[in-house]
Structure formats: C-alpha cells, structure tokens
Amino acid sequence: MRYFPIFIDTAELPCLVVGAGEVAARKIELLLKSEAHITVVAPWACDTVKKLIDAGEVDYIPREYHPDDLDGMRLIFVATDQDSVNRQVHHDASERDILVNVVDNTPLCQFITPSIIDRSPIIIAMSSGGVAPVLLRYLRQKLESVIPHGIARLGRFSERFRERVKQSLNSVTQRRYFWEDILDGDVAEQVLQGNDKHAEELFEQRLHDYQHDNSTQGEVYLVGAGPGDPDLLTFRALRLMQKADVVVYDRLVSPAVLELVRRDAEKIYVGKARSKHTLPQEDINQLLVDQAQAGNRVVRLKGGDPFIFGRGGEEIEPLIENNIRFQVVPGITAAAGAASYAGIPLTHRDHAQSVVFATGHLRDNTIDLDWPALVQKQQTLVFYMGLTGLGIICQKLIEHGMPESTPIALVASATLPHQHVVTGTLTSIESLVAQAGISPPALIIVGSVVSLHKQLNWFHQDRA
Template identity: 35%
Template sequence: MARLNTFPLSFKVRGQRIVIIGGGEEALNKVRLVTKTSAHVLVIARHVEADFSGFAVDIVERGFMPADLDGVALVFVAEEGADAERAKAEARARNIPLNVVDVPAECDFYTPSIVDRAPLTVAISSEGDAPVLARLVRARIEAMLPPGFGKMASLAGGLRKQVEKLIQTGPARRRFYEALVTSPQVEAAVAASPIAGRYQAEVLLEQHQAQSASAGIVWLIGAGPGSEDLLTLRAQRLLQEADVIVHDQLVPDAVVQMGRRDAEQISVGKAKGHHSFSQAQINTLIVRLAREGKKVARLKSGDPMVFGRAGEEIAALRKAGLAYAIVPGVSAAMAAAADTATPVTLRKVSSGFIMATAHGADDSDLTHWAALAQAGLTLALYMGKSIASDVAGRLVANGASPSTPVGIVVNAGRADKSTYAGTLGALAAGQVAFSDGPAIILVGEAVAAGDWAQAADFATQQFKVA
C-alpha cells in the first residue's frame, strides 16, 4: 500500500496574518484561496499587475522586508527574484510554513483543492503531483454536497453543549450526530432558517433520548467479490456508522478499512480448512455485541444471502430479539458473468440461472443439475475448484452432454482474476492447475456466448493427476 508523504490537517489562521509575495496572476490565485478564511491577508510586491480589487487584502507596493513576517502564520511566494529569495530564507529561519508556487520541492505544505461548505471543508491534495486530478475530484464532490450543507455543520456545533449535557456516553452522542446530519427533516428545516433547523434538531434530540440506549443492531452486509468500488453506497454508509466490524477472511482489507477509524475490527477468519471461529461462535459474538448496544457490521464476501450462512445468524438474532438488516452485495457468480460478458440467461438458449455449491454435492444433486443443464439452464457452481474435474465427470455420467460449454473464473470481480474455458468432457479428463483464490464454475449453452478469448483452454492445460 502506498504511503502518504504529507499529513492532511486543518491549520488555524483565525486572527493571524498570511503573507503573499508577488503581484501577478499566481499571487491572485492564492488570494482567491486564502481570502476564504478569516485571516488578515497581506500582498507584498514591487509591481502589482493583477486586479486584487475584489478581495479583502492589504497591498504593499515595495520590496520584501524581514519585519513583514512578524506574527505571520503562513507565507506564499508567488514570484521569482531577489525579494522571493529573501522571503523564503526569512520564513525558513523563523520556521514559518512556506509554500513556493509551482515548486513542490521547496514547499513545506501544499494548497489542496477545497470544497467550501463553511464551516465544513473538504480538501483534496495530490501532494503536488497532479493538481488537475485534484480539481476533477473536487468537482465531483462539489456536485455531491448541496451549497447549504455547511449549515448542518454549524447546527451540530451549536448543539454541542446541550448534547454533552443530555447524552453521557461517546457512542450514544455519535449515534445522535449521525442521525442529525442524515435527517431529511432537519436538512429541510435548516435550509429554511436557523431557528427552524434548531427546533427540528431538538425534536430529534428528544426522540433520541426516548429510545433505549441499549438497543444495538446488526447489519449483514455484502462486501461484493473483492473490489472496493463494487461495494454499494448503503454498505459504505453503514460501515461508517458501525461501532464494530465483524468480517470474513475473504473480505479484502481495503473494504474493511472503509469503516470508521475508531471502529473495532474482528476477523472471524473462515476459509477453506482454516476456521478460527465456528459458526456458533460467530452467532454468539454478534448477539453479544448487539446486546451491548453496539452497531455491528457483519461483513461477508459476495452477497450475505448466497452461501453466506446468513440464515443461521439471522435465526440467532431473532431468537435474541435483536434488530438486524440485510444489505445485498454483488455475488461472485454475477461478478464472474460480468468479467466474461456471459449472459447467464439468453433468449432461446437459457431461460434460467441456478446457483449451487459443488462442495458436498451428492448423486441426487448431480442428477438434478445434469437435467437442468440439458434443459438449457445455466449453472453457477460455488466452492468446487478442487473437485471441478470430479464434478464434471459426474455430471456427464448423469446425462449431461460432454460438449456442454464450461467457463471458470477464479477471483471474480478482482484485478487478479483468471479465466478458464472448455467443455464438460475436457474438464472431466483431469484436474486443472487453477490459480489461487475462490472460483465460480459456469456450465451451460449460454456460456458459449460469453467473452472467453483470454481464457486458458482446458484442452491445453497441464492436468494434475486426480
């Protein structure tokens, strides 16, 4: 994982001075930025060429003097020449943070692209490497946050003393503030007037106090097949609200880290052959956490309702009388179909789609699957990589045609995915040396309509001895 070379923070400048050396367009650009703050801004230049008339700044038309940096919080140098060099040397001698425009190597700090919803600000920095990219990201965030969004931050700040007095614990306060800033009623009221917003917020505060402080909840969240950009918006929001994240081993760390920084993270590490927690222990864990009044994100690979043992966890929560909710995710079979452009249902070819687990399948299952494949349905078999050849052979033995198309995707939905294609007969001929990772086996005539051009062919694979 790449590490930051800068530490993002917000620098206090209220009641302090910011000095900008230079009188051209680069200096004007910095003035546009820093005059969004309450600092006193001073521009010093021998020749003022840009139009600063629309900004609350003091302009001194002369060369730089060391006394200009008395009591200064930040220095920007936006020109070249002797005055610029003297200003840089004086700032460094006084340990005043210095920004030299367009010279990243000489900067103590960088000026980010800023989304201004005062008092809420969002700063986007590329450490000076890609300012254009930072501006593009800023534009996207600007579109997400309505212009009046900062009023919600002001409202929350104005309620702080009242909330601290009425709500005694940190987690309970956090839950109230989460409810406050996501409330459509409060947002509409504060847009109308500060008084209306305050009233609606206090109504919400009364409702929050009336609720049981010990009532926890468990969210069973589908993390998708692994790529963090396939996580749903709802899943992202709830991960930010969760007090505890209980996650499976197959969930990538990048997804787990989407939760709050102070959220407890518990790996229950279920993988083939390595079960650090039994299902009964997981059930007991999430029930205990919810009874403690915590918001629990039970994070599962794929979709929690597809081979995710969610039914057992839901039964335990129901028995304990605890609240829960399901957040769907992209199942691995759907990711495999997307990776290979395989239409699992296809007019006049496949009228249906079946998901099943190959691990532990008996002869009656295989007979049924063979009949379904013969009838034109597409099969998506989970947890069958190590027994793929055996399953293929048994399907053929139970009536499936050896020429039935088969496609296998390992690590579906991820950058390191690998694909294999062929027929049931070719797969049954031996054990394929698959790459590491979970696999989805797609079987059926519709598989032939997918894009398997880059897939390894079963017929050319080096087979392991079964």
Template identity: 50%
Template structure:
C-alpha cells in the first residue's frame, strides 16, 4: 500500500484551490459536494468557475498566491500549469504540514485525489497512488457499473436501525450476521427499491426473530488457498474469507491471499517461524475444535488444495470425532498452478501419458518412495517439499534407469510476483538448487514435458540438455 486511504470531513472548513483550469473546476465541484468552503486563487476564471463566483458559492481572489492565504486552511489543491507556482504552493503548504495535492504531480503532493464513486452517504474511492489516474478511473467505472445507483438508500436505511440493532444484539458476530441477512435478503431489496415502510416492517420482524434464536454453532471450513496468486482463489473461498471470525493459516499461504480475509477477522498463525518449531498437528486440531465450540466461524486456510499434501484429511477426522461441522473447499494445487505459469504441460500425448504427485519427505522426515514406479518412462513426476532431498531423488531415479539427462524444473513461490525458476537435469539439479538459494516453498517437476516449457526471460534459466 503506497498511500494510506483516509476520508476527511471538510464540512464548513476552508479549502484553498490555486488555478483557474478545467481541472480546478472539477476539484471545486467535489469540494463543494463535501460541504467545504472554497477559496479560489486564479488570474483568470471562466465557465463553471465564473458561475460559481457569481452565485457566491466560492470566494475568488484574482491575484498571485501569497503564503498568508494558507492561514486557517485545512486543505490545498493546486490545479495550475505554472510549474514554478506549483512548487511554491507545495513547499509553503508542506512547511505548515497542510495536506496538498498538485494535479498530475505526485512528487509535489502529500496526498492523492482518488477516483470517486458517490452513492451518498456511501463513498468509494479508488487510487493508483498517482501512478496511473487513467487506470483508477477505469476501475471506478467497473465498480460503478456493478453497484446499484440507489445503494445510498440502503446505507441511510441501515443508519436508522444501527443503534437499535446494537442494543438488541450485543455480540459483535451476531450483529454482523444479522446485517448480512439484511443486506442479502428481502430487507435490502425493499430498501433499494425505495419501499422504506416495507423494509422497516421486514427488518423489525427479522430482528425480533433473531433475538429469540439460538446462536448458530461454530463451523470449520478447510479452504484451499491455491499456490499463492490471490486471483486463483475460488469464489467460495473468497466469500468465506470475508465472513470468517478466525483465519488459521501457515507459511504456505501467501500474504496476498491472507489479505483477502475480512479486516477485523482474527488471524492465527500455526506455521514455522524463524527459530521456532512448527505447531504440532494435534495442537492445530485442538485449536480448531476449541474455536468452533466457542461459536466461531473458522477458515482453516491451507496452501494449494487441503487434500493434496495439506493434512486436510487428518483435520477432518479430528473435527468429525469432536462433532464439529466441517466443510472442505478445494483449491488449485501447487502442481497445477506452478506448472501453468511456467508453461509446463503436465501431460502430453508425445511425452507423458501420466502425472504423479508425491511428497519429498514423510512424517518422520525421511524419503521413502516407490522409486521403480517414479522412474517409469513417458510420465511426469511432481514432487512437493523435495528441495532438501534432491540428491536422494536424483540418485534413486537414475539408479532405476531414468536418464541423467531427464529435465527437471524447480519453481519457488510459484504464481506470485516472487516466483523464481531454475531448470536443469537429474545430473545437475542439486548443484543448481544450491546456487539458487531457494528458501521459499519450492515445487520440483521431473519429466520430458519440462523441455516443452515456454521460455521466459524472468528467472527462467532453461538450458539445452546438450552438454549437461
């Protein structure tokens, strides 16, 4: 996050606008809609600005900028093409710790004017941090198309009952679930349609019924977080993250995916940290049970898919034995996501008629695989958590007849901006891995299909098998 989003209350506060351009007129229009008292400094004015001056809606000083104009000002906007004036006003405002925005000059600005969607009293602001105002406007248009024009009615309606609901439902989670039912159900439909009487009647009936209801029991959702790219989350996974009371996660869950959770949800880390041991699986199981019994809606967020080397089966068993309701939401497993971004087809009619997923270490830390099966020709082998066992893997596969020239790809932090890849063969991949210094989650792909990958410049060092 490059800039901190904040909404200022400018009602009856003095705001200085410098410049008489069309851009200045647009800024003045926004400021007036927020209830600000606008003072304009410009040599010349025309069009809408002139009309606003004639109507006494803004004050105008037809003179050059003087620092004394900043006295009593809460905000400064510069919409002049005079670069010397831009710099002078910016420096003077910053010297007084006043928020200042110079149109199209992020370097001179202490805040960025966002693209705004006004559904008063609901306001949505979109900003690119000054890097691409055109993109921010495009995003604003996409959001505006998705939102009903009458959405403000729903916000005003909710405000009427906010205090009554707070007094009736003292538990925050109960209030949140109630408002979800209001906005998603009949009450919301009536309020958006303008039938406030019908909406009031329906909300009172709903609130009265909820007051007598037994609080819903807790539940655990085992949700696949995918390989790291938040765009690869399923719609259901995103919806559950937005409604969770607690999110339990480990180190395989990317920060970008975790950021999709509801802001005020409790986040509980149960993975490995520097100088700390992993939280034992039994302790994780016990925590999930305890949270659900406390009436929480829990999302157990697991990298990739919960049932592909994610111990999801163990957690389902523990929750079921404890009588806790549990749901499994599948995710894109690392093999599929990482191979796709690397351009590696896991199956191919000419090279691989099968694909095997195996784990590079067992529960006790050893590597004990069916090497005869893995060394068969015309198949792809995807090894999870195998970065520290590459020497054993290469030795065992070549000992069972797999050529030392067989291509191998290592993909670290696949599908994310931190993705790195190294490609070699069974003969040299251990040495290449050591030089790469991979420390993040790394997937190993073995097979002829690795040679079919689309070469990319960014950290994709595929080498021909000739000479390897």
C-alpha cells in the first residue's frame, strides 16, 4: 500500500491553491465542502472561481505564484497549465515539508485526493493510486447505488448519543455489541425513515436493557470459509466475520479470506499439517470455550464446510456441555469448489449418478476404507487429505477391481489464482503429480467425469 489513507482535520486548515482555471475550480469546490481556509493565487481566474471569489468563499491573490505564498500554509494544490510552475511549487513545498498535490501529475504528488462518497458525517474515500481512474468511478457508482442517503442521519444520530453510551456502558466490548445491535435493528431503521422520536424511545430502552445485563458469555460461530476464493463466502459468513472479537483459523483458510475479518479482531492460528499440529484438537475445543466464556464473539474459521471433514461436530460438543451459544454457517465444500473450478462435474447423466466423499488420511501408512463399496460403476470418488497417500489409494482401487485406465485428477489450491489441475489414470497419476511438484492442500477426484475436464475447463484454460 503506497498511499496510506488518512482523514485530515480541516478546521481552520490554511490551504493554498495555485491556479484558478476550471481544473483548479473543481479542487476548490471540493475543498469548500471542508472547513479549510482557502487561498487562491493566480494571475487570472475562470468564471467559476470568480463567482467563489465574489462570494467571499476564498481569498484571492491576483498575480503569479511566489515562494512566499507558502508561508503559513499546510496543504498545497497546484493546478496550472504551466509545467515549470507546477514543478517549482512542488519543489518549494517539498523543501518546507508541506504536503503538495500537483493535479494530474502523480509523480509530483505527495498525497492524492480520493474519490469521495459524501454522507457527512460519514465519508467514504477510495483511491486507485492514480492507476485506474475509470475503475474507481465504476466502484463509486456501485457504492452510491447501495448506500442510502439517509445514512447521514444515522451518523448524526450516533454522534448525538456516543458520549451517553460511553458513560453508561463501561466495557468497550459491551459498547460495541450495543452499537451493533442498534445499527442492525429497528432503531437504525426508524432513523433512516426520519422517525427520530420513535428511534430515541427505542434507543433508550435498548440502553437500559444493556445497562442491566451483566452477562459476559459470548458466542461461537463455526464458519465455513469455502475452498479459498473470498468471492465464494456466504453473506452470513462475511457478516459474522466482521462482528468477531476473536478469529480461530487454520492453514486451509486462504489469506484473501482472512483479510475480510474485522481488522482489530484477535487472530489465533491453530493450523494443522500432517504430523505437525500447532494445537491438539482438544486444546482447540477448550480455546473456543475459554474465549466465549470471556465474553467474546468467536469465529472458528474452517476451510470448506465445518461438517465435511472439518471436525465441526467435535468442536460443538464442548460448547453444548458448557451452555455456550453457537451457530454453524455452512460453506462451499472443498470438493464442490475444486470440481467446479476444474471443470469436473461430480455427477453427470452419462458418467456418474452418485458421489462419495472419503478421507485419504494415512494412519500407520495405510488407509482404512471400505474399498469394495468405493469401486462401483457410475460413481465419482472424492478423497480429502489424500496427496500423501495417493499411491496407496490408486493401488487399493485397482486391487478391488477398478480399471487401471480410470481417469483421476488432483486439484491443488482450488479456486485460487494459482490453482493447479493434474489429470491422468490410476497408473500414471502418481508420477505426473511428482513431476508437477504439487503440495497440499489438494483434492483427488476419481471417475469417468474427470474425462470432461479439458472440455469443460473454464478457469485458467491456459493451464488445462
């Protein structure tokens, strides 16, 4: 992140604009939305700027720029059509350590002005660092259409009662829970509709309830993070991730998904890899209990779906034993994500009428499964955690009657930009995977549906 986003207090901020053409006028009009004290220096002014000067909204110095114009200034905008002047102002301001912006000349900008959605006191600012202005306008249009103009009323309502809530509720966590309740509920709805009196009555009742609620126990959310692509998260998952005080996650949760967690939430890594556990499962279970009993909202973020090889059931049992509230949010399974992004339908009228999920996890160098039940016609097999045991899986399937020529695919880092799909047969796949240098996480798909991969592959077609 080259440009760090900040909001500057503009109360009485002395700001200089060099130039008074239409480009400068746009900057001046934007600055006039703030409380800055604006001085314009230029030998002439366009009609737009003249009107602002005549209205007394800006101070005007009708001459060429002089370095002394920087005296006492804290923010500089340069918008002339003379490159030599623009560079001179940039040089002079830089020597004085005054922030300067040369309009439409990013290399000469010490700061850039973002694209703004103004719902004062709520301000949303976005930037592309000057590299994608059209995309930025597109995103702004999207946000403008979904953020109600009434959100400004909600901002002013919150401002009025902020200190009252701070004095009434001692705990920072309790205050945050209270405001989340207010903003998610009927109080906010009444404010947005302009029914301030009714909103205040409801607000007072909620505040009274919170003042007399001494409960400190939190709640646990078992959230399926999906196979990796953050766009595959459910709305509910994203909402709860934004509410979390504590996030407990493992290695199957992609960095892109983890980025969507509430910024100031405590993040606890309990990742597991083969023969290398950061925390034993029993300790993870106890961690969830302890954090909830401390009054936290805990998101247990799990790759794929919590109830499909995610040990979600095991983590719920101690919560029930300790009377801790919990929710389970399903996620797109690793199997569904890998198959879809690899162009391999798990069922198909001409290939498979059933699909079986199995674990390929090794115990004492063996995989204890009902192999005869797995070797059935018109059936797709999906093996989780099977990369290390790939050779044994192929050997056992062949031993129990599956043809050696049966198609098999291995999908690594499914749904992510670096997804890698390797296809072969039961006899060739092990060497092909070794040549490709595949590492976990990876999923194995076995069955004639794999033969559709090249035809139906839509994601990373160049890697087919």
